Amino acid sequence: MLNIKVILLTPLLALILFYITRLRNKTFYRLVLISISALGALFVLFPVIPNELAHLVGVGRGADLVTYLFIVCFFLGGVNLYSKIRKLEANQNELVRKIAIEQARKGPFKS
Amino acid sequence: MNMTTVDNQNVFVIIPSYNEGSVIANTLAPLVKAGYTVVVIDDCSTDNTAEALANLPVHYLKHELNLGQGAALQTGVDYAYSLGAQYLVMFDADGQHNHEEIANLLNPIQIGRVDITLGSRFKRPEDIAQIPPSRKLILKGAILINGLFTGMWLTDAHNGFRAMNRKAMAQIKMRESRMAHATEILSLIKKADLQYEEVPVKIVYTDYSKMKGQSSLNSINILIDLFVKNIFGS
Structure with a gap:
């Protein structure tokens, strides 16, 4: 029987495997992402854990707590990506400006 | 006027240009004639800018x-600096600035009073009268924003007509690639403790420059x- 636990666990385990094999030079990200995936797997296997945690912090159901956490992480991830894009843009600008200076020409150009 | 003679070749006039092909040759002609070293930075124009030059x-x-x-x-600043420019002038490609006023902008720098001069269209009543009312409102807002962000309370904002010496060139490292650089320059002036002065300039509002100018929304x-x-x- 294909149960919801199997459906959710398969991609989570795949993710953990992915993070273990990749991101070798990003230790911090690697650890954070592996922990989050592992926590997800734990919650899937033992749904009573998120429920207990939810009650501890004053939320009705474990599922709600997971949703709230997801929303926060989603926006944090967005900010993180945005600052990465800005860094990439700055590097790209630096390159474009360097090329422009190296290839500067002095007119007039007679054809 | 206390003018030291300077070879105009040592004055680099840098002109950023984006799709100004129809007017740029007219803008450049008097600068070339005056003997300035003219540097055009074509920001990936899709028109005939390159041919026009x-x-x-x-x-x-x-x-x-x-x-x-x-x-x-x-x-433009990096390029001029690398070629040993003594003085640098920022000039608009669209014909808004009057080349005859370059000398006025340079004078306080050449006599050693300041490192950088900033053009202001709010210094003389006759210049203020030229500014379209809607523009005036936006500029006043920009002046306020500049003041709040940098603590430098100037009479004008987003006036692209500026001049500087080598010392200032070495300090100007703008990282804002779009229009916020106008405020960033002020921050850099303050940070590097450069001496500055506002110099009255006349901005010519042609239909072309108004069309090309920043929209109010862009502010x-x-x-x-x-x-x-x-x-x-x-």
């Missing part, structure tokens, strides 16, 4: 991607850029 003795630099006016100005973008810069610091 072909017969003029000007330096032509091209960004292979459109980066924005701030980045184009920074490219909101500039504001957001400034906030982002303050949050992310880069």
Whole structure:
């Protein structure tokens, strides 16, 4: 029987495997992402854990707590990506400006 | 007037240009005639800018991607500095600035009073009268924003007509590639403790320049850029 636990666990385990094999030079990200995936797997296997945690912090159901956490992480991830894009843009600008200076020409150009 | 004679060749006039092909030759002609070293930074124009310049003795630099006016100005500053420019003038491609006023902007720098001069269209009543009312309102807002962000309370904002010496060139490292660079320059002046002065200039509002000028809506973008810069610091 294909149960919801199997459906959710398969991609989570795949993710953990992915993070273990990749991101070798990003230790911090690697650890954070592996922990989050592992926590997800734990919650899937033992749904009573998120429920207990939810009650501890004053939320009705474990599922709600997971949703709230997801929303926060989603926006944090967005900010993180945005600052990465800005860094990439700055590097790209630096390159474009360097090329422009190296290839500067002095007119007039007679054809 | 106390004028030291300076070979205009040592004055680099840098002109960022984005799709100004129809007017740029007219803008450049008097500068070339006056003997200035003219540097055009083509910010990846899609029009005939390159051809329009072909017969003029000007330096032509091209960004292979459109980066924005701030980045184009920074490219010009770096280039002029690397070629040993004594003085640098920032000039608009669209014909808004009067080449005869370059000497006025340079004078306080050449006599050693300041490192950088900033053009202001709010210094003389006859210049103020030229500014369209809607523009005036936006500029007043920009002046306020500049003051709040930098603590420098000037009479004008987003006036692209500026001049500087080598000391200032070495300090101007703009990282805002779009229009927020106008505020960023002020921050850099303050940070580097450069001596500055505002010099009255006349801005010519032609239909062309009004069409090409920034839309009022863009001022909101500039504001957001400034906030982002303050949050992310880069």
